[in-house]
Amino acid sequence: MTWIPAQEVTVPVALAGLTVADGAFAGLRAATGRNGRIRRRAYIVTAAGRGAAVALAGLAATAVVSLGDLGRRHQALTEAGARTLAVVAPYAALAVLSLGAYLLLPMREGALMVVVGLGPLILVRPIVVAGAVVAACLGTRDPVIWAAAGTAAAGVLTVEPLVRRRWYREPL
Amino acid sequence: MPVLEISDLIGAWDPDTGAHLPVGKDEVVARLRAAGDHHAVRIVERMPASGGFLEPEAVDRLFVRVHTELQWLGEELRMAERFAELLRPLVTAARRAGRGPLRIVDVGCGIDPVTRALAASGTLGRDVELIGAELNPVLVAEATRLAEEERLTCRFVRRNALTLAEPATFYISSGLLHHLPAASLAGFFGAQDRSDTAGFVHYDIAASRLAPLGAWVLHRARMREPLGRHDGVASARRAHGDAVLLDAASSAEGMRVFLFTPPRHANPCCAAMRPVIGVRPGLIEALRRGLGRRARGLVGPSDTGQEPGGAGEGTGG
Incomplete structure (x- = not known):
């Protein structure tokens, strides 16, 4: 018999996974253009780790806001999370596709993905996050869910500026 | 109205000593205002100044920040790979032809990520000397520091590349051509037609309707840096067209000139950066062989759609 995890498990796990992955990329963007070396694998890994760590802190803040009286809100929180996923999952899929194309396609076609894929996706990211907040809050007047959605969005959007301000103000 | 880049206006150096020359903030603002670029005016107005002159140290730091950001952008567009794609067959042909010592000089190199990446990869061979030439002393110092930190075998000089005592086998540049007025392009290319020089590869933004939008997104x-964002779009707006570049490059009379994968002959989005290439006739066949099927992307001045560099293109020595 195959065990299929319930939505109560998959939704928060997927959201947490996407948040940490997004944080890692935000850390990378924060470090972008601050190290002029050619070989910098360790620098990139460190920046991604810092972004992921800050994103985890944002997740923790969201958990603190949302997990009070969890028993009563469990169902509503799961539904809000599923609505959030419906907005951010297609965006994440597009980002993964663009990144894959950038890495795998021949030189010129791969570089094209920066212009038509990754670049525009970075620019619309705040709009997608705002859309996810609206989706999470649709159909509920529970202030805790509103606060959780707002906290999560703030956490996601502040990773890049926080990492940049803390570690990457000036070129190394 | 002229399209101006802020970075062309805020720095000036004594050509002999490399010392900063004072740059009047009001003068820069007035030029940008006269060009109708109010966005640029606001950027410059926020820059620190003392006694009416832009603060040199702040300008230096700004140049390093912008060029370091620009390096990452160039890496995402795989500029070093693009140069290597063309330079590998050219260097091989020059080596076989007994030209030497083999030397590649990057003109107006900034902090020169291309030269440093070529040095780090070693793709051109250890017998090729790699030099970056740049007039801005701060960028030369930064390029030198970065190369030393990574122990790369390349060097950087604060000089006009075309007046270096050591002649280049190949001159290269990345994003330089649009900084030159159209009227001075012929002189620029003509000066590279030196007896010791086998060719040049100058990459620049392909002028197209999509270029400013693509530059804005990127x-x-x-x-x-607001300056970098502004100048990136301005660069795309002032980029020279294919015909202008080919016509000017023809001033190097001892060389055959081509564009490689220009927008009209390739996916226009993929041709965001395209080079103008000058090659001694004896090296053209080797370049075509080295490029293989991609040689179809070589487009000469009289090209009418058939494969350039092929029969009738004068590939003999």
Whole structure:
């Protein structure tokens, strides 16, 4: 018999996974253009780790806001999370596709993905996050869910500026 | 109205000593205002100044920040790979032809990520000397520091590349041509027609209707400095057209000139950067062989759609 995890498990796990992955990329963007070396694998890994760590802190803040009286809100929180996923999952899929194309396609076609894929996706990211907040809050007047959605969005959007301000103000 | 880049206006150096020359903030603002670029005016007005002159140290730091951001953008566009794609067959042909010593000089190199990447990869061979030439002493110092930190076998000089005592086997540049007025392009290319020089590869933004939009997206997404974002779009707006570049490059009379994968002959989005290439006739066949099927992307001045560099293109020595 195959065990299929319930939505109560998959939704928060997927959201947490996407948040940490997004944080890692935000850390990378924060470090972008601050190290002029050619070989910098360790620098990139460190920046991604810092972004992921800050994103985890944002997740923790969201958990603190949302997990009070969890028993009563469990169902509503799961539904809000599923609505959030419906907005951010297609965006994440597009980002993964663009990144894959950038890495795998021949030189010129791969570089094209920066212009038509990754670049525009970075620019619309705040709009997608705002859309996810609206989706999470649709159909509920529970202030805790509103606060959780707002906290999560703030956490996601502040990773890049926080990492940049803390570690990457000036070129190394 | 002229399209101006802020970075062309805020720095000036004594050509002999490399010392900063004073740059009047009001003068820069007035030029940008006269060009109708109010966005640029606001950027410059926020820059620190003392006694009416832009603060040299702040300008230096700004140049390093912008060029470091620009390096990452160039890496995402795989500029070093693009140069290597063309330089590998050219260097091989020059080596076989007994030209030497083999030397590649990057003109107006900035902090020169291309030369340093070529040095780091070693793709051109250890017998090729790699030199970056740049007039801005701060960028030369930064390029030198970065190369030393990574122990790369390349060097950087604060000089006009075309007046170096050591002649280049190949001159290269990345994003330089649009900084030169159209009227001075012929002189620029003609000066590279030196007896010891086998060719040149100058990459620049392909002028197209999409170029400013593409530049806006790229610089908005990947650069933080307002100056870098502004100048990136201005660069695309002032980029020279294919015909202008080919016509000017023909001033190097001892060389055959081509564009490689220009927008009209390739996916226009993929041709965001395209080079103008000058090659001694004896090296053209080797370049075509080295490029293989991609040689179809070589487009000469009289090209009418058939494969350039092929029969009738004068590939003999």
